Amino acid sequence: xxxxxxxxxxxxxxxxxxxxxxxxxxxxxxxxxxxxxxxxxxxxxxxxxxxxxxxxxxxxxxxxxxxxxxxxxxxxxxxxxxxxxxxxxxxxxxxxxxxxxxxxxxxxxxxxxxxxxxxxxxxxxxxxxxxxxxxxxxxxxxxxxxxxxxxxxxxxxxxxxxxxxxxxxxxxxxxxxxxxxxxxxxxxxxxxxxxxxxxxxxxxxxxxxxxxxxxxxxxxxxxxxxxxxxx
Numbered sequence: 622x623x624x625x626x627x628x629x630x631x632x633x634x635x636x637x638x639x640x641x642x643x644x645x646x647x648x649x650x651x652x653x654x655x656x657x658x659x660x661x662x663x664x665x666x667x668x669x670x671x672x673x674x675x676x677x678x679x680x681x682x683x684x685x686x687x688x689x690x691x692x693x694x695x696x697x698x699x700x701x702x703x704x705x706x707x708x709x710x711x712x713x714x715x716x717x718x719x720x721x722x723x724x725x726x727x728x729x730x731x732x733x734x735x736x737x738x739x740x741x742x743x744x745x746x747x748x749x750x751x752x753x754x755x756x757x758x759x760x761x762x763x764x765x766x767x768x769x770x771x772x773x774x775x776x777x778x779x780x781x782x783x784x785x786x787x788x789x790x791x792x793x794x795x796x797x798x799x800x801x802x803x804x805x806x807x808x809x810x811x812x813x814x815x816x817x818x819x820x821x822x823x824x825x826x827x828x829x830x831x832x833x834x835x836x837x838x839x840x841x842x843x844x845x846x847x848x849x850x851x852x
Contacts (some may be wrong), residue, residue, distance in 0.1 A: 622652075622653045622654075622655075622656040622665055622666070622667045622668070622675060623635050623652065623653075623654060623667075623668050623669060623673075623675065624654070624655060624669060624673050624674055624675050625654045625655045627654075627668075627669060627673065628670070628715040628809075629715075629806055629807055630715035630716055630718065630719055630806070630807060630808065630809035631668055631669060631670065631673075631712075631715050631718045631719075633719065633807040633808065634668055634710075634715075634718045634719040634721075634722045635652045635668055636652070637719065637722050637723070637787075638650075638666060638668070638722045638725075638726075639651075639652060641722075641726045641730075641732065644732075644742075644744060644746075645726075645730055645732065645744055645745075645746060645747055645750055646746075646747060646748050646749075646750050647746065647748055648748070653665075655675065663706065664706045664707075664708075665706060665707050665708070666708050666709075666710065667679075667707060667708070667709045667710070668709075668710050668718050668721075668722070669711065669712070669718065670711070670712050670713070670714055670715060670717070670718060671690045671693065671711055671712070671713065676709065676711055679701065679703060679709060680711070685756070686699075686701055686709075686711075689701070689756065689758050690711060692758045692760070693711075693712075693713035693717065693758065693760065694713060694760045694761075695713065695714075695717075695760065695761055695764050696712065696713060696714055696716040696717040696720055696761060696791060696809070697712070697713050697717050697720070697758065697759060697760035697761060698710060698711060698712045698713065698717040698718060698720050698721030698724070698758075698759055699711050699721075699756070699757065699758040699759070700721060700725060700754060700756065700757055700759075701756050702754040702755070702756065708725075708752070708754055710722060710725060714809070715809045716791055716808070716809030716810070719786075719808065719809055720759075720761070720789065720791075721759070723786075723787050723788075723789070724759060724789075729752050729753075729754065730744065730745075730747075730750070731743070731744055731745050732744040734784055734787050734788065736784070737778070737780045737781040737783070737784030737785070738780060739780065740780065740783070761789075765791065765792050765811055766789055766790050766791050766792060767785070767790045767791065767792030767793055767794075768785060768790065768793075769794065770785075770793075770794060771794075777800075779804065782801070782804055782808075786808045786810075791808075791809065791810055791811050792810055792811045792813075793805070793810060821837075821838060825837050825838075827847055827848065831847035831848070832847070835847050
């Protein structure tokens with residue numbers, strides 16, 4: 622269950638969870654919008670940020686849930702079980718919800734993404750999956766997490782992008798490329814303009830500042846590099 626107006630990353634997280642559960646249990650789970658979790662009889666996952674109306678009914682000041690939510694940082698999340706059939710995955714922000722889905726499956730099943738090729742994974746099919754869930758908070762140790770893979774590879778290969786996101790990355794090269802903007806918004810990635818080594822071509826072009834402000838550029842072997850590669 623998610624809010625009707627849930628951010629696109631939360632909607633994507635619901636689809637990811639739906640896909641995981643289908644693969645593992647062979648069951649077809651539906652995504653319910655604005656369903657009342659308290660009146661829902663079958664097992665239900667409730668996904669949302671701490672500000673979502675569907676989540677707020679469980680998070681009251683001073684309650685155990687309220688105390689756990691106060692501990693959330695960056696794109697962290699918490700997992701709560703309420704009753705026998707409701708599991709809440711609450712993110713500090715939309716990306717936190719997606720982290721919560723990926724990590725929940727990793728922690729509670731034997732599902733492992735092996736490599737970024739046609740969603741290749743190893744897992745045990747279990748139509749009678751039972752989840753032993755304990756309430757917990759999981760905050761990332763680093764605010765930004767990413768691999769400095771070849772920019773064009775990361776931008777053009779959706780399988781690679783999905784793979785690193787499922788492993789917990791929240792950044793990929795090519796943040797200013799419009800061809801991957803939708804993908805980055807779905808995954809709640811940290812957006813950037815250009816990138817570090819593009820400073821000398823986009824922000825501080827050598828043709829403009831090379832002669833007047835050589836101190837803007839690298840000092841290599843005692844000389845300022847204002848020509849050629851300057852990063």
